[in-house]
Amino acid sequence: MKILVTGGAGFIGSAFVRMSIGETDWRVVNLDKLTYAGNLENLAAVDGNERYRFVHGDICDARAVDSILSEEKPDAIVHFAAESHVDRSILSPEPVIRTNLHGTFTMLDAARSHGTARFLHVSTDEVYGSVAAPLDATEKFPLNPSSPYSASKAGSDLLARAYFVTYRLPVVVTRASNNYGPYQFPEKLIPLMIANAMENRALPVYGDGMQVRDWLYVEDHCRGILAALEKGRDGEVYNIGGNRSLPNLEVVRKVLSLAGKPESLIEYVTDRPGHDRRYALSSEKLMGETGWRPEMDFETGLKRTIEWYAANSPWVARVRSGEYRAYYEKNYGGRTVAR
Ligand code: NAD
Ligand code: TYD
Numbered sequence: 001m002k003i004l005v006t007g008g009a010g011f012i013g014s015a016f017v018r019m020s021i022g023e024t025d026w027r028v029v030n031l032d033k034l035t036y037a038g039n040l041e042n043l044a045a046v047d048g049n050e051r052y053r054f055v056h057g058d059i060c061d062a063r064a065v066d067s068i069l070s071e072e073k074p075d076a077i078v079h080f081a082a083e084s085h086v087d088r089s090i091l092s093p094e095p096v097i098r099t100n101l102h103g104t105f106t107m108l109d110a111a112r113s114h115g116t117a118r119f120l121h122v123s124t125d126e127v128y129g130s131v132a133a134p135l136d137a138t139e140k141f142p143l144n145p146s147s148p149y150s151a152s153k154a155g156s157d158l159l160a161r162a163y164f165v166t167y168r169l170p171v172v173v174t175r176a177s178n179n180y181g182p183y184q185f186p187e188k189l190i191p192l193m194i195a196n197a198m199e200n201r202a203l204p205v206y207g208d209g210m211q212v213r214d215w216l217y218v219e220d221h222c223r224g225i226l227a228a229l230e231k232g233r234d235g236e237v238y239n240i241g242g243n244r245s246l247p248n249l250e251v252v253r254k255v256l257s258l259a260g261k262p263e264s265l266i267e268y269v270t271d272r273p274g275h276d277r278r279y280a281l282s283s284e285k286l287m288g289e290t291g292w293r294p295e296m297d298f299e300t301g302l303k304r305t306i307e308w309y310a311a312n313s314p315w316v317a318r319v320r321s322g323e324y325r326a327y328y329e330k331n332y333g334g335r336t337v338a339r
Helices: 011-023 062-072 086-091 093-114 148-167 189-198 218-231 248-259 284-290 298-311 313-321 323-332
Strands: 002-006 027-032 052-056 076-079 118-124 171-176 178-180 203-206 212-217 237-240 245-247 266-269
Touching (some): 002 011, 062 093, 086 148, 093 118, 118 148, 118 218, 171 218, 189 203, 203 248, 245 248
16 A cells, blocks of 8 residues: 655644554655645654655645656545644635645546545544534534635535545545644644743733634544545545543643643733634544544643653754754755656
């Protein structure tokens, strides 16, 4: 089995690549543009493995994608590559729409013309928009996105569906809740709060901090994707949730308590425009069809994540300074650029 992973240098994609190389005998090709969120240091553990290859390229570049598929002929594509941050999508929507919509179109169309046997599109619970308590969104919930990010993901989910219905491309869509764990870029809530707490800087909480998110440990997400990839039915959508919904303020307080820092570091700041109040997800379908379930309880996962950030403060410093970008030049020197 050979898989093409897009966005494998990001937070979740790199965990998926490390897991696929470490726990299966698959060959893995990783296509990544190395935006600010792509960091090859996340993949140092698989560098040099003969079953792993990195290709530097843009999923919006149809010629590059076509040449990779012609050369590699993967059995499956696992499509992670995206602009993934809501705040950035509010400040600057254009790259989000380009990569998430047009890039997904490019990947789907290339898979169609190459007859790829499986296309797994990685999406998010944010496509359902805010879900009123006490409901949990099932896959049948209407799409109701609020931000340019979630709208672009909803659009890409619908394109994936259209490629299944129209061309019978064997597509599976997964929609996961908020991920956390090692190697997450410190712009998202949990790693930002950990990094700031470690440096005794203020922890910015948007609005009243009572927005609810469902937290999923990144390895549980990757195992859910593997389950959907291997056992999911063509044309179906599968939610992957952590089954742990918490208000942001509670998450921030847990971070401070585990890091041994005072709550006086919390700073209430202006709310995000269009901020969804509550995400909550039912994963009954994936659990029932594949036997997958989230294994990591939130307190253990958060403790492990804080320990990882504490032990890897040079990684955080390199990411925050931009120095991590030198890794590609030093270790790859442009050798594997597609074309
Ligand atoms: P990330 O921002 O950490 O990584 C994205 C990766 O995609 C980076 O390596 C980046 O270089 C690459 N990329 C961006 N644009 C590209 C392009 N045009 N061509 C090729 N590569 C490109 O994101 P993440 O948090 O790892 O999320 C991965 C996927 O999972 C995304 O599709 C996201 O929507 C989805 N998701 C994320 C979460 C979460 O909590 N982070 C939850 C549910 C779903
Ligand atoms: P984030 O990690 O950006 O994920 P998403 O918006 O995709 O859910 O944010 C998670 C929650 O935390 C969201 O309700 C916004 C909030 N938040 C803050 O309160 N402060 C912050 O500095 C950040 C980045 C997020």
